[in-house]
Amino acid sequence: MDASERIFKYHGLGNDFVVLDRRRTGVDIDAEQSRWLCDRRRGIGADGVLAILPSSRGLARMVVHNADGSIAEMCGNGLRCAVKYLVDHSGQHPALIDVETGAGVLTCEPGYGDGGVVGVDISMGPARLVAANLPSGTTGQPFVGAPVPGHEGLLGTAVNMGNPHLVLLDQPLEAAERLGPGLERHPAFPDRTNVEFVRVDEDGLTVVVWERGCGLTQACGTGACASAVAAVLAKRLPSNAWLRVTLPGGDLRIRVPDDLSDIRLRGPVAFVFEGVVALPRAR
Known part of the structure; x- marks a missing residue:
C-alpha cells in the first residue's frame, strides 16, 4: 500500500517544485518517486522535487531531484522555494537563514510581505571556471x-x-x-x-x-x-x-x-498549494 504524505507546491518565476519535509525521518526519496511526483499527468506535476532533510550545518539540507529522477547539486529557484517553506512554517521572521545544499551552505535573506516570504536574496557562492564537471x-x-x-x-x-x-x-x-x-x-x-x-x-x-x-x-x-x-x-x-x-x-x-x-541572486517566490498524496513506496 502506498504511503500518504503531505506535499507543498511552490514556484519561482514559474519554475515549480514539490516540497517534501523529511526532517523528522531524515529519509530522502528515490528516483522513481521523484519522476512520479513531477509527472504532470499521473502525479502532481513539477520541474523538480525539493527534499528537506535535517542538517548540522544549517536550518535544513535541501536535496534537488530533477524531473527525470537525477539529482542537481544546486537550484537557485528551488532554494527560494525551500526558504519560503522553512520560514513560513517556523512562525518566525529571521533576517538570515543558512541552508545546506550540494553546493555548500548558502546564506539566504528572506524578504517579507503579505503571505510571509515573497522574495529571497541568496548568496550563491563562487562561480568556478575550473571544475571537474567542466571541460x-x-x-x-x-x-x-x-x-x-x-x-x-x-x-x-x-x-x-x-x-x-x-x-x-x-x-x-x-x-x-x-x-x-x-x-x-x-x-x-x-x-x-x-x-x-x-x-x-x-x-x-x-x-x-x-x-x-x-x-x-x-x-x-x-x-x-x-x-x-x-x-x-x-x-x-x-x-x-x-x-x-x-x-x-x-x-x-x-x-x-x-x-x-x-554571486548574489535576488528574486520572487510564491506558494501554490498543499495537499496529501499517496506517494509510491521507495524501491
Missing part, C-alpha cells in the same frame, strides 16, 4: 568564449555554480529546444550540463535555459547567475552591479563581483 576539469584551463567541439561557429563559456553550465552568448533564444538536448550531453561535460541561450541587451540579459534533467523551464536561478558571469567575463556588462536577467517566467537580479567569489 576545464581535463585541461586545467578555463573554457571562456571558446569554440564548442563538434559545433562549428558555436562559442561558449563553461561555469560551475555548484552545478555545470554552458553559456552561449548571442545565440538565438529559439535555438534552445533544437540544440539543448545534444549540448546537455556534450562529452566535454562528464555530468551533463545546463545550457543557456543568451541575448545581451543594453541593460541586462534575456535568457532561455535548457535544464539538465528537465528540458526547457520557465526560469533557472543558477543559469541566470552563470549567464551574468559569462557576460561580465566578456566585458559585455559591468561587474559589481545588480543586473537584470529576464527568463520566460520573469526577471531575476544578479550581482557578479570582480573576483567571482560570491
